[in-house]
Amino acid sequence: MIRPKTPRDVAEREALIRVASLAAQILITLRARGRGLYESERQLRQWLADDGIAHSAGDIRPALDLLESTGRISDPQRPRTPASSMARERSPEAF
Numbered sequence: 594m595i596r597p598k599t600p601r602d603v604a605e606r607e608a609l610i611r612v613a614s615l616a617a618q619i620l621i622t623l624r625a626r627g628r629g630l631y632e633s634e635r636q637l638r639q640w641l642a643d644d645g646i647a648h649s650a651g652d653i654r655p656a657l658d659l660l661e662s663t664g665r666i667s668d669p670q671r672p673r674t675p676a677s678s679m680a681r682e683r684s685p686e687a688f
Contacts, residue, residue, distance in 0.1 A: 611652060612652050612655045612656050612659060613656075613659065615646075615648050615652050615653070615656040616656040616657075616659045616660050616665075618641065618644075618646045618648075619637070619641070619656055619657070619660060619666075620660065620665060620666075621644075622637070622640050622641055622644050622646065623637075623640075623666070625640075625644070628640060634653055634654070634657075637653065637657075638650065638653060
């Protein structure tokens with residue numbers, strides 16, 4: 594049996610939901626005791642794996658971009674952002 598293709602709008606919606614969910618999980622991971630600053634995306638991926646958070650490598654950068662664009666983190670690996678990659682303190686309801 595051939596599986597029907599997922600309509601493009603449904604696939605895009607699912608991708609956005611996946612990235613937004615990962616972004617929320619990244620905030621939780623960064624706010625864990627002893628964390629906050631990550632030296633590389635590799636370290637962040639390891640923390641996510643340690644926390645049991647399933648993710649694809651291709652979703653990390655879009656999730657970080659979402660967090661940065663909404664002011665929840667700042668990324669030291671980007672020249673335009675001089676601050677650290679520390680999660681800014683916000684209530685969970687703000688996300």
